[in-house]
Amino acid sequence: MRPPSWNDVPLITDEWLGEVLSLRDSDPSSSQNAWRGSMRASSRSTRFLDGNGRTGRLVLNLLLVRLGYPPAIIYKRDRTRYLNALRRADQGDYGALGEMLARAVLDNLYKFVVPAIAGPARLVPLPVLASDEISADALRVAAARGRLKASRGPDGMWRSSRGVG
Numbered sequence: 001m002r003p004p005s006w007n008d009v010p011l012i013t014d015e016w017l018g019e020v021l022s023l024r025d026s027d028p029s030s031s032q033n034a035w036r037g038s039m040r041a042s043s044r045s046t047r048f049l050d051g052n053g054r055t056g057r058l059v060l061n062l063l064l065v066r067l068g069y070p071p072a073i074i075y076k077r078d079r080t081r082y083l084n085a086l087r088r089a090d091q092g093d094y095g096a097l098g099e100m101l102a103r104a105v106l107d108n109l110y111k112f113v114v115p116a117i118a119g120p121a122r123l124v125p126l127p128v129l130a131s132d133e134i135s136a137d138a139l140r141v142a143a144a145r146g147r148l149k150a151s152r153g154p155d156g157m158w159r160s161s162r163g164v165g
Helices: 006-025 031-044 052-066 076-090 095-118 136-144
Strands: 123-125 158-161
Touching (some): 052 095, 076 095, 136 158
Antiparallel strands (some): 123 158
C-alpha cells in the first residue's frame, strides 16, 4: 500500500467527509444506496499506514449504526477475504465487500440483537424443537451451516425460537 502524499491528505479527507455526510441526506428507503455509500466511504477511510483496519471497521460500524443497521464484526479468520474484498471495492467492484458485510450484519443480528430482544425465555435449545420429522442433530447441523436462524450461547448450546426456522 502506498499512502497518499502528505499534501493530498486534506483533499482526500474532505472528499471522504463529503461522501459520509451525503449518506445522512440520502433517502432512507433506499437501503441499496445507503449500503453502497457506506461501503465506499469505509473502504476509502483506509488510506494510511497505521491503523487502517481498526479505523476502517470503526468508521464502517459508525456509518451502519447511523443508517439503522447493526454493526458488522469482521473476525480475524476473515482478514484475507476482507482485504481482498476491500481491494476489489477500491476498483469499483463492491459485490464481495457488500456480501461480506451483509453476512456480518445478519450474524450480529442473530447472535446479539435477536436474543437481546427476544430474551432467553423465547429462545429454546434446539433439542426442544426436534420432532419426528427432524432430529436435534439435523437442527444443530442446519444451525451451524447457517440454514437455521439460531444463536450459539456461551455454553456452546444452539438455541432458536419456535417461530424461526
